[in-house]
Amino acid sequence: ETLAPQGQGGAAAALPPAFDSLKPLGDRVKPITTDEYKARVAKAQKLMAESASAQNSQSTSKIDAVFIAPGTTLTYYLGFRWWPSERILALLIPREGDPLLISPAFEEARLREQLRWPIEVRTWEEDENPYTVAAKWFADRGIRTGQVGIEQTTAYMFFDNLRRTVPTLSYTSGDPITVGCRAVKSDHELELMRLACEATCAVYKATFASLREGMTQSEVERLVQRGYAKMQLRGGASVEFGVSSSLPHGSSEEQVLREGVGVMIDDGCVVEGYQSDVTRMGVLGKPPEKLERAFEIVRHAQDAALAAAQAGHPCGSVDDAARKVIVDAGYGPGYKYFEHRLGHADTMA
Helix, strand or coil: CCCCCCCCCCCCCCCCHHHCCCCCCHHHCCCCCHHHHHHHHHHHHHHHHHHHHCCCCCHHHCCCEEEECCCHHHHHHHCCCCCCCCCCCEEEEECCCCCEEEEEHHHHHHHHHHCCCCCEEEEECCCCCCHHHHHHHHHHCCCCCCEEEECCCCCHHHHHHHHHHCCCCEEEECHHHHHHHHCCCCHHHHHHHHHHHHHHHHHHHHHHHCCCCCCEHHHHHHHHHHHHHHCCCEEEEEEEEHHHHHCCCCCCCCCECCCCCEEEEEEEEEECCEECCEEEEEECCCCCHHHHHHHHHHHHHHHHHHHHCCCCCCCHHHHHHHHHHHHHCCCCCCCCCCCCCCCCCCCCC
16 A cells, blocks of 8 residues: 555545544644744844943954844744845844844835834835945944944855945954854743654654555655644655665665664654754664664763763764764774764754
């Protein structure tokens, strides 16, 4: 029997019984409020104020405003997503006073529809230089020789055009402000992340319980997607069988599941904009002895990594602890088998 994909003629096949227990998260999900978004902007300003007043601080550490183009950081502060394009839309947060949004004129109405609270919007027409809007705003705020922090994912062309149009200002990384806000999660953010992980693990559990010989990776991926849909969540999975599961990002070659073959499921779902990222390894039937041994080695490596994750220790020490367990067990040296760093090494989640 083959699982019919949704939307390809006729009704999709019923989900296996293991999925019956999956329910929407419902009122367990508390949306982020407008006041929380405002507090994030206020925290950015607080960090800028602290950078300006710090004793013995160098001029390079003082940030008078941050420049944020569309991306996850803009969503973090304003609560909506904006598709990035060649036309600049930017959020400017000053150290003091109200923020500004610079927008293409033809996008103004759509932009204002998404604002959670009144924010000044200044527009530019197709035949205008949008960065002159920023230049005038800086002048209006008395920011003539200060320093602007550029959010780390800003496209170079946006930064370069701003720098050319407003050469009296200097420019630096906005990380002390933007990462300073985003790196430490609030209790509410942590709860949303926990709910996303909880939902992911529930869908994986149902999926592993529903594996059978003859299934393809694509069929298992569709099971995961349909499990999330049953929970009214957006999510997906990368599924790999056998040797492909040893590759960090798998293989494009479709495979068929057989008894004793390992199955890796990776990825997650989104809850109120917060993404889970969970990888689990299972096996159909009785696992071979070699796979059982590898599982135990990885489990001990995880234990070592968690024990090494102590405040004040270098992040690399966590990778060192896990890698030592794996290399000492005969899977080395270096990156020969454990081919990637521990974790994603991203600066923001």
